[in-house]
Amino acid sequence: MLNFKLSFKMKTIFGIAIIETLFLFVLVLNSRSILYETIELDIQDQANNISTLLATASIDAVVSQDIATLDSILNSTIATSQILYIRILGLDGVLAEVGSQHFLNQPFKEDNSIVDSESDGTYDAYANIMIGGYQFGRVEIGLSIEEQHSIINQATNHLSSIAFVEMLFVALFSLLLGLALTKRLTVLQEATLKVSQGETGLQIPIEGSDEVTDAAKAFNLMSKKIGQVTQKLKSDNSRMDTVMNTVTDGIFMVSLEGDIHSMNRSAYQLFGLEESLIVTQSIYDLIPEFNLNEVITTQNKHIQDVEGLTLKGKRVALEIHCNQMEFDNQQYIVGVIRDKTEINRLQYELQAVFNLSPNGFMILANDLNISYVNPAFYSMFSIAPERCELGGNNWACFTDFIEDSIDDEHHQNLSILEELLTENVLYLKSPIEKVLTISRRKIDIADPDSSDILFFVDITHLTIVDKMKSEFLSTAAHELRTPLASICGFSELLLLREYDKSAAAEMHKIIHRQSLNLKHLLDELLDLSRIEARAGKGFDISIQDIETVVKQSCEEVEGAFKGRKAMIYPAVAWPTTLAFDVDKIRRVLKNLLSNAFKYSSKDITLLTDEKEEQGKAFFGISIIDRGIGMTPQQLSRLGERFYRADDSGSTPGSGLGVSLVNEIVSIHGGKTEYSSESGQGMTATFWLPLTVNKFIKE
Amino acid sequence: MNKKRVLIVDDQGELRKLVRMTLEFGGYELHEAGYGERALELATVIKPDLVILDVMMPGEIDGYQVCEQLKKGTFEKVPYVILLTAKGQASDLQEGDRVGADDYLIKPFSPLQLIDTVKLALQ
Incomplete structure (x- = not known):
């Protein structure tokens, strides 16, 4: 269909040309035909006239058979140049x-038109020679048609020339007309093209007042409208884009098959993807466990914790809110994703901090529900976590336990809530006595309706230590003043009065003994505080021969208790790899052996032993006496500083010896055990670890 | 005139000896007890005029309790009580006041001071 490719202009030109050509062709043909007819009539007339004239002129000669006359007539007639031949027939x-012999030789054939004559090149005509109704002969002539042909050709040529020129002019005009017309149409066309390519609000100049002008006006109006609509769409889009790219949450749109349609900037960043990357991925590449079917079928629109994969393979914890939507007749799932990795990490860290904290935390909501307590809180109030769970109505459950724990002596006429919200110190009595401080504040200081966070610190130990310290000081002062009272008192009496020799000697003895007691007391006090303060740092623990140390210590103590013996029975063999501080263990042995001798009157027994406890092997030495022993009550106080089972003053001692023993053995990583039945004697055992001790010096 | 009876209560024998030797020439009838229960037993028998009482004593009852019973108990004759204490802190003295003690001596005490205090008490 070549026609379709022609421009409007060309079509106009071709159309006009075809019509022109057709009509001109008809005109030329018609003119030529008229000319032919005219010429034909003319030549017919001429041929008839000439032949008739000759027939008339030659009647007599024919009748008479006068050839000479005939020749003369013929010769004079043929002089007329147009006659090609004449023949007279009798x-x-x-x-x-x-x-011309050429024409004469041809058989005669009458022509009725010029066309007939064209076969032999001559117009043939005849006239009968008639006399009185009888035919005597016939005249045949041939006329030249050359001139007529020339006239016709000339006329045809002229007509053709005129037609051609006319066509030229018409073509030129139509070209100019087409140009003028199409020029404005081109403007319209180019403008339309530009609009279609996205140029908005384009206006074209308005010229003239024809239909093209109307079209241009209509175009301008349309372009303006499109411009406005496009501008609105653009600004809507850009607003939407701004919003989408400003939100910190990731937003994605996927088909029901999971193919990603679009994502916002945050989503790209979340998955570590390049924004310029054309999304061709499936959502399953990013969130492998994303259950789209579940979202579609169960309308479960909130997915709490699902793992996402970034481009670099890093795992992120996500929270997703989904919604099914329809765009352009197609169903999509639109999801809002939030990266919970950081929140989770913080949560885990905080959780660990709160779980590890020795201090109790409680978050008390306004509606009296306890939304959080940490493990330390549960343990402070001796609540099994499964008994009072977090969340829901748990106030009554917690307060039951708290009420049971609280020492009513310290907290009278106060409800649990008042105690928790107003008291600064909380005294607990059950199951063990505790002293807690409570601090509290609103979670959101600016909002008085926000939850209260309560912070409990167990200061029991501090309180006990404090109490112990003051008790210790007071006891130490007492213990120092007691021998001092004897020393001061007796010496003053000696100064004041005259006593006989034996009484004075007795008093001197008391003074001396009590001053020795005082010295011993001070020594042990200092030793104990030194050992305690340095927490074993001054200990020189290395592998030593325990057998020798035990034997030497026994001999040494035996010397002070004349005539009495410490009988050694190594029930298990002496270990060769026991690590200890020789001086300190000597002190332990000396204290325990002295006690055994002091509180009995017979020989004492020393046994060795071994045991394993919690995978650790211990070597033990037991010192057994068969003396007065201790009541269970006395035994329970053994090791308390300055505690002395016999306070009669008749047995020398500071009341610090066992404390010292316990301290030294404990620093060695060992332990002490005391058992007794009143009147049946006493067994003191100390265990030292056989495993390599951290204090060992190579 | 009967000798004034003085009961010396202390868990330490040497201390009792010191008090006895200090007061032995004062013309008193001296009695000794080594612990609280014994002191109360003796007090019901001898009905002392004065009790010199150590505060810190082993056993079921300490000096304060002994004093309280002597002063507020059902004794015909309420004795004068001098507390003998090694502590001497304000709180101890307050406790002494509470149980009705009449005087204090703080260890170590001077025998002369003891003599004066006893003399004053028994006038």
Whole structure:
């Protein structure tokens, strides 16, 4: 269809040309035909006239058979140049003939038109020679048609020339017309093209007042409208884009099959993807466990914790809110994703901090529900976590336990809530006595309706230590003043009065003994505080021969208790790899052996032993006496500083010896055990670890 | 005139000896007890005029309790009580006041001071 490719202009030109050509062709043909007819009539007339004239002129000669006359007539006639040949026929054949032999030789055939004559190049006509109604002969002539042909050709040429020129002018005009017309249409076309390519609000100049002008006006109006609509769409889009890219949450849109349609900037960043990357991925590449089917079928629109994969393979914890939507007749799932990794990490860290904290935390909501307590809180109030769970109505459950724990002596006429919200110190009595401080504040200081966070610190130990310290000081002062009272008192009496020799000697003895007691007391006090303060740092623990140390210590103590013996029975063999501080263990042995001797009157027994406890092997030495022993009550106070089972003053001692023993053995990583039945004697055992001790010096 | 009876209560024998030797020439009838229960037993028998009482004593009852019973108990004759204490802190003295003690001596005490205090008490 070539026509379709022609421009409007060309079509106009071609159309006009075809019509022009057709009509001109008809005109030329018609003119030529008229000319032909005219010429034809003319030549017919001429041929008839000439032949008739000759027939008339030659009647006599034919009748008379006068050939000479005939020749003369013929010759004079043929002088007329247009006649190509003349032949006169009598009843018996040719009487005379003149003209071109070529034409004469041809058989005669009458022509009724110029066209007939064209076959032999001559217009043939005849006239009968008639006399009185009888035919005597016939005149045949041939006229030249050359001139007529020339006229016709000339006329045709002229007509054709005129037609051609006319066509040229018409073509030129139509070209100019087309140009003028299409020029404005082109403007319209180019403008339309630009609009279609996205140029908005384009206006074209308005010229003239024809239909094209109307079209241009209509175009301008349309372009303006499109411009406005496009501008609105653009600004809507850009507003939408701004919003989408400003939100910190990731937003994605996927088909029901999981193919990603679009994502916002935050989503790209979340998955570590390049924003310029054309999304062709499936959502399952990013969130492998994303259950789209579940979202579609169960309308479960909130997915709490699902793992996402970034481009670099890093795992992120996500929270997703989904919604099914329809765009352009197609169903999509639109999801809002939030990266919970950091929140989770913080949560885990905080959780660990709160779980590890020795201090109790409680978050008390306004509606009296306890939304959080940490493990330390549960343990402070001796609540099994499964008994009072967090969340929901748990106030009554917690307060039951708290009420049971609280020491009513310290907290009278106060409700649990008042105690928790107003008291600064909380005294607990059950199951063990505790002293807690409570601090509290609103979670949101600016909002008085926000939850209260309560912070409990167990200061029991501090309180006990404090109490112990003051008790210790007071006891130490007492213990120092007691021998001092004897020393001061007796010496003053000696100064004041005269005593006989034996009484004075007795008093001197008391003074001396009590001053020795005082010295011993001070020594042990200092030793204990030194050992305690340095927490074993001054200990020189290395592998030593325990057998020798035990034997030497026994001999040493035996010397002070004349005539009595410490009998050693190594029930298990002496270990060769026991690590200890020789001086300190000597002190332990000396204290325990002295006690055994002091509180009995017989020999004492020393046994070795071994045991394993919690995978650790211990070597033990037991010192057994068969003396007065201790009541269970006395035994329970053994090791308390300055505690002395016999306070009669008759047995020397500071009341610090066992404390010292316990301290030294404990620093070695060992332990002490005391058992007794009143009146049946006493067994003191100390265990030292056989495993390599951290204090060992190579 | 009967000798004034003085009961010396202390868990330490040497201390009792010191008090006895200090007061032995004062013309008193001296009695000794080594612990609280014994002191109360003796007090019901001898009905002392004065009790010199150590505060810190082993056993079920300490000096304060002994004093309280002597002063507020059902004794015909309420004795004068001098507390003998090694502590001497304000709180101890307050406790002494509470149980009705009449005087204090703080260890170590001077025998002369003891003599004066006893003399004053028994006038």
